[in-house]
Amino acid sequence: MGITINIVKIGGSVITDKSKPFSLRHDVIKNIAREIGLAYNKCKSRIVLIHGGGSFGHYVVDEHGGLDTMESILQTIWYMRELNMIFTDYLHYYNIPGVPMDTHSIAFIDNGKLEINIKPIRKAINNNFIPILYGDIVFTDDIPTILSGDEIAWYLAKELRPSRLLFATSVRGIYDRDPSIEGAKLLNLISLKEIKDIDIGKSHGYDVTGGMKKKLLLGTLYACEGILEVIVFSGLEKGNIFKAICGYSVEGTRIML
Ligand SMILES: Nc1ncnc2c1ncn2[C@@H]1O[C@H](COP(=O)(O)OP(=O)(O)OP(=O)(O)O)[C@@H](O)[C@H]1O
Numbered sequence: 564m565g566i567t568i569n570i571v572k573i574g575g576s577v578i579t580d581k582s583k584p585f586s587l588r589h590d591v592i593k594n595i596a597r598e599i600g601l602a603y604n605k606c607k608s609r610i611v612l613i614h615g616g617g618s619f620g621h622y623v624v625d626e627h628g629g630l631d632t633m634e635s636i637l638q639t640i641w642y643m644r645e646l647n648m649i650f651t652d653y654l655h656y657y658n659i660p661g662v663p664m665d666t667h668s669i670a671f672i673d674n675g676k677l678e679i680n681i682k683p684i685r686k687a688i689n690n691n692f693i694p695i696l697y698g699d700i701v702f703t704d705d706i707p708t709i710l711s712g713d714e715i716a717w718y719l720a721k722e723l724r725p726s727r728l729l730f731a732t733s734v735r736g737i738y739d740r741d742p743s744i745e746g747a748k749l750l751n752l753i754s755l756k757e758i759k760d761i762d763i764g765k766s767h768g769y770d771v772t773g774g775m776k777k778k779l780l781l782g783t784l785y786a787c788e789g790i791l792e793v794i795v796f797s798g799l800e801k802g803n804i805f806k807a808i809c810g811y812s813v814e815g816t817r818i819m820l
């Protein structure tokens with residue numbers, strides 16, 4: 564097996580309970596860290612991790628009613644760093660060389676266009692480290708704004724051309740309607756073009772970045788040739804993260820670009 568690059572966005576809905584402020588799912592994070600370690604060691608995979616805001620970032624922004632004050636910005640940054648350090652600690656517990664990279668220090672939005680300093684990320688993965696970025700507040704040429712982990716994942720996919728772009732979330736994939744509605748069916752395969760026609764509901768719990776719909780629509784902005792697979796799958800289901808990174812079959816939705 565040759566060396567592959569996997570970009571993995573771990574949803575905030577996986578590592579926290581988005582309906583309760585600051586509620587970590589310790590067992591889930593521990594298991595994810597263990598599976599990332601297994602995949603890193605067994606499958607010769609270079610990995611970039613991004614995690615979402617869950618009931619840390621989303622809750623803090625929601626509680627402040629937006630980002631109109633310095634305090635709201637500082638607190639969101641502080642709590643996202645806290646979540647990132649907790650996540651990183653679990654990786655280190657399994658001897659995984661995860662390097663926390665504060666998104667707000669390497670990203671900027673200029674005239675609506677995202678720029679991420681890709682050099683430290685590229686250098687880190689080439690030296691077998693695992694960069695860990697996260698959805699965050701970023702500075703712009705105007706006022707600071709929220710940058711979702713989903714957008715970071717798509718942006719990095721465009722830059723790094725990974726073998727796989729993986730979205731681990733709290734449901735089994737993309738459904739033809741909100742999965743909490745009876746009769747919702749899991750879609751095995753959809754194209755980016757079809758996404759606008761799917762009835763995608765809201766996130767359950769605190770969410771200030773547009774949930775599943777936005778995650779997918781961002782793909783139309785960034786998708787490009789060279790990404791072999793994009794999969795949305797459950798990060799709560801044991802074994803999935805390992806299988807997805809190693810290229811084994813995993814239940815979920817494959818997105819055609
Ligand atoms: N048609 C749909 N298919 C799949 N999920 C859907 C759909 N409609 C609504 N959802 C909801 O989307 C949520 C997952 O999106 P969300 O953006 O909250 O996840 P995340 O990326 O894991 O979280 P975060 O933004 O904190 O990183 C689930 O709670 C799910 O119930």
Ligand SMILES: C=C(C)CCOP(=O)(O)O
Pocket residue numbers: 575614615616617620621624639643697698699700709710711712713771772
């Ligand atoms: C709410 C903040 C600060 C980050 C949002 O990132 P996401 O959960 O990936 O959408």
